[in-house]
Amino acid sequence: MKLSNEELARFEREGYLFFPNHFRPEEIEALNSEVPSLYAQHRPENVREKGSDAVRTNFAAHLYSEPFARLARHPRMVEPVVQLFGEPVYMHQFKINGKMAFDGDVWQWHQDYGTWKADDDMPEARAMNVAIFLDEVNEFNGPLMFIPGSHKLGVLDAEHDTSTTSYPLWTINHDTIARLVERGGIVAPKGPAGSMILFHACLVHASSSNLSPWNRVSVYLSLCAVSNHIRRFKRPEYIAHRDFTPIECLPDDCLLKAYPVALPWKNGTPQQALRAEVTA
Amino acid sequence: MKLSNEELARFEREGYLFFPNHFRPEEIEALNSEVPSLYAQHRPENVREKGSDAVRTNFAAHLYSEPFARLARHPRMVEPVVQLFGEPVYMHQFKINGKMAFDGDVWQWHQDYGTWKADDDMPEARAMNVAIFLDEVNEFNGPLMFIPGSHKLGVLDAEHDTSTTSYPLWTINHDTIARLVERGGIVAPKGPAGSMILFHACLVHASSSNLSPWNRVSVYLSLCAVSNHIRRFKRPEYIAHRDFTPIECLPDDCLLKAYPVALPWKNGTPQQALRAEVTA
Numbered sequence: 001m002k003l004s005n006e007e008l009a010r011f012e013r014e015g016y017l018f019f020p021n022h023f024r025p026e027e028i029e030a031l032n033s034e035v036p037s038l039y040a041q042h043r044p045e046n047v048r049e050k051g052s053d054a055v056r057t058n059f060a061a062h063l064y065s066e067p068f069a070r071l072a073r074h075p076r077m078v079e080p081v082v083q084l085f086g087e088p089v090y091m092h093q094f095k096i097n098g099k100m101a102f103d104g105d106v107w108q109w110h111q112d113y114g115t116w117k118a119d120d121d122m123p124e125a126r127a128m129n130v131a132i133f134l135d136e137v138n139e140f141n142g143p144l145m146f147i148p149g150s151h152k153l154g155v156l157d158a159e160h161d162t163s164t165t166s167y168p169l170w171t172i173n174h175d176t177i178a179r180l181v182e183r184g185g186i187v188a189p190k191g192p193a194g195s196m197i198l199f200h201a202c203l204v205h206a207s208s209s210n211l212s213p214w215n216r217v218s219v220y221l222s223l224c225a226v227s228n229h230i231r232r233f234k235r236p237e238y239i240a241h242r243d244f245t246p247i248e249c250l251p252d253d254c255l256l257k258a259y260p261v262a263l264p265w266k267n268g269t270p271q272q273a274l275r276a277e278v279t280a
Numbered sequence: 281m282k283l284s285n286e287e288l289a290r291f292e293r294e295g296y297l298f299f300p301n302h303f304r305p306e307e308i309e310a311l312n313s314e315v316p317s318l319y320a321q322h323r324p325e326n327v328r329e330k331g332s333d334a335v336r337t338n339f340a341a342h343l344y345s346e347p348f349a350r351l352a353r354h355p356r357m358v359e360p361v362v363q364l365f366g367e368p369v370y371m372h373q374f375k376i377n378g379k380m381a382f383d384g385d386v387w388q389w390h391q392d393y394g395t396w397k398a399d400d401d402m403p404e405a406r407a408m409n410v411a412i413f414l415d416e417v418n419e420f421n422g423p424l425m426f427i428p429g430s431h432k433l434g435v436l437d438a439e440h441d442t443s444t445t446s447y448p449l450w451t452i453n454h455d456t457i458a459r460l461v462e463r464g465g466i467v468a469p470k471g472p473a474g475s476m477i478l479f480h481a482c483l484v485h486a487s488s489s490n491l492s493p494w495n496r497v498s499v500y501l502s503l504c505a506v507s508n509h510i511r512r513f514k515r516p517e518y519i520a521h522r523d524f525t526p527i528e529c530l531p532d533d534c535l536l537k538a539y540p541v542a543l544p545w546k547n548g549t550p551q552q553a554l555r556a557e558v559t560a
Contacts (some may be wrong), residue, residue: 065437074356106489139419140466145491178493186492208488209386211304211425212459212466 001079011084015151015203018109018189022076022196023132027255030067032134032193035217039063046239048200050166054103057167058096060238060265068096069261071132071219078223080198081128085225088246092116092127092224093239096134098110098217099142104210106164107143111150113201114158115170121232121242125154127224131197134217142210142216143188145199147180151200172204178259182202221248237273238265251263288457290363295431295483298469302356302476303412307535309559310347312414312473315376315497315504318345324554325518329445334383338376340518343545350425351412351499355529358503360478361408365505368526372396372504373519376414378497379422384490386422386444388399388451389407392502393481394438400520401512405434407504413476414497421496422488423468424477428461431480452484460484503527517553518545545552 003017011017038058039046045059064073071077072091081089098104112129118124125239138141158170189197200206201222210216224230250259265273283297291297318338319326325339342352351357352371361369378384392409396402417423440451470479479485481502490496504510509524530539545553 052521102457109491120546140425140488142488145420174493181493188419202408206491208420208422208491211386211389211486211488213454213461 001076003080003083011198011200012237014148016146016148016199017195018191019196020191021194023194023255025194028134028194030255031071031219032217034065034067035134038096044236044269049103049105050110052103054100055098056105056165057098060094060241061096062094063090063265064263066258066261066263067255068094068219069248069263070250070254070259073247073250073261074254075252076219077130077132077196077221078249081130081223081262084128085126086228089223090226090246091221091241092122093220093222093241095220096217098215099207099210099219100143101141101210101215104142104216105166106209107207108164108169109204109206110158110169110171111156111202111204114155116201116230116240117155118170119232119234120230122224122228122230124228125201126211126228127201127222129199129201129222130221131133131199132219132221133191133193134219135215136192136213137190137195137216137218139188139190140212141216143190143206143216145186145188145206145208146199147177147184147204148187149184150180150204151202154202155230156204170245177204183187234277235239236276239267281356283360288364291478291480293517294428296426296428296462296477298471299476300471301474303474303535305474308414308474310535311351311499312497314345315414315532316346318376318530319378324516324549327447329383329385332383335378336378336385336445337378340374340521341376342374342546343373344543346541347535348374348499349543350530350534350539352501353527353530353541354534355532357410357412357476357501358527358529361410361503362556364408365406367501368506369503370506370509370524370526371501371521372402372510372522373500373502375500376497376498379487379490379495379497381421381490381493384422384496386489387487388441388444388449389484389486390438390449390451390455391482391484393524394435396481396510397435398450398509399512399514401508402504402508404508406508407481407502409479409481410501410503411479412499412501413471413473413475414499415495416472417466417470417475417496417498418494419470420492421494422490423470423496425466425468425486425488426479427457427464428467428482430484431465431482434448434482434547436484457484514557516556518549
């Protein structure tokens with residue numbers, strides 16, 4: 001998996017790349033069949049929606065679920081990111097976002113790097129977001145919305161929104177969004193389960209609520225250049241990882257064959273990983 | 281303005297008809313220029329969004345705003361409804377729904393006739409919803425979503441949702457919605473300002489939040505067959521009207537010429553119209 005010059009130029013210009021049908025149905029099924037049992041667990045890695053039992057986001061499944069541990073090492077996902085950064089990457093954040101049928105709530109406009117800088121002291125925006133669709137994404141189940149080109153402005157002023165949803169987020173004010181949209185518009189890549197998006201850590205994005213009867217579960221992985229690892233351990237480790245070991249890829253068929261993977265959190269989250277404000 | 285046999289058959293089958301560009305830009309401008317002053321008024325007819333000053337819905341503007349009083353008598357809107365019911369109609373409800381940029385909140389899945397029957401004792405579903413777009417409606421600013429064919433099932437069981445948003449609504453449970461969508465799918469008519477939708481009083485509909493920087497103001501009129509007038513005056517008159525006089529249309533250019541119209545609530549809402557639980 002190698003990005004073409006045209007793709008590299010488009011990423012530079014628009015801040016994202018969309019790969020419909022990047023993973024095959026049987027590869028996605030191997031992941032999907034694990035989600036209900038992950039979401040059913042009552043562990044701190046599951047953040048639920050306000051006033052509902054539906055899971056908004058699950059953290060760090062690659063440390064306690066085999067199929068997701070393999071996905072975290074998949075060459076079709078890791079190699080283009082290594083190519084873009086020109087150096088090895090480690091897993092900074094690993095989420096399975098629910099956006100469940102009927103209950104999936106909004107994510108207000110934000111940049112991920114805003115949080116990584118403010119909370120985690122990540123030196124530069126050299127971490128890539130990867131979204132992998134575990135369900136079809138359509139116009140009705142709350143697709144990711146991007147403002148193309150908005151990654152070029154670096155880190156925008158943001159306010160800490162702790163009230164709108166169940167998950168605190170550094171969100172960007174309305175005037176700024178209106179200006180960015182006037183210039184770049186809004187796009188919402190839609191496609192079948194197995195599609196993948198790469199998007200820049202400074203690309204401004206949001207997603208609407210999901211009132212439809214269709215779940216919209218996606219995996220969001222954030223792969224950080226190893227030299228750019230975070231300097232502050234303010235957030236619990238299951239949210240912002242502290243293991244900067246370069247990802248070593250498994251073979252391309254790793255979602256279909258049971259290659260051995262380490263599952264260090266299989267029997268529960270280590271006490272250390274639950275603590276915030278640890279000195280780096 | 282007369283519906284064709286093909287349109288009548290489509291309405292029967294799907295429960296709605298969409299007319300893009302039904303009103304011209306200069307006609308819509310005559311309405312749009314009135315909205316800010318209407319929304320700025322602090323009168324009971326303005327219902328605001330939860331935790332925000334943005335207007336969610338404004339009621340009964342046709343009784344105190346000249347352009348909207350003319351819209352309420354527009355032949356391009358009234359005549360197809362009279363044709364469908366085969367008898368004169370009166371104005372049962374008149375709303376200007378905000379769905380404002382950034383603040384516009386969801387409307388959960390519901391049928392309007394459910395409320396009209398339960399609260400207003402309207403004998404049959406012989407009242408038509410008309411939506412007129414005052415702004416462009418696109419995939420990002422919370423378009424109306426319909427489940428085609430869902431009007432054929434009559435009144436569905438509903439629960440009174442008084443907590444999700446600032447406006448109480450009889451909403452339909454998730455299992456029923458899932459079943460209906462499996463059969464009919466979801467559609468969301470999108471188009472420029474000036475577009476019009478006619479939809480059946482039993483058609484199940486919803487709309488998502490508006491996170492975009494684009495307002496999505498629409499007028500929603502509910503025209504009831506005169507013989508089918510409501511029997512119970514449980515809700516305030518500015519929400520469910522009690523004047524069953526048949527609408528008399530103005531000429532087709534009535535949004536561009538200042539034809540005289542009565543504005544009985546121009547100087548405020550009458551005390552009587554604010555009261556609920558009046559005996560019919």
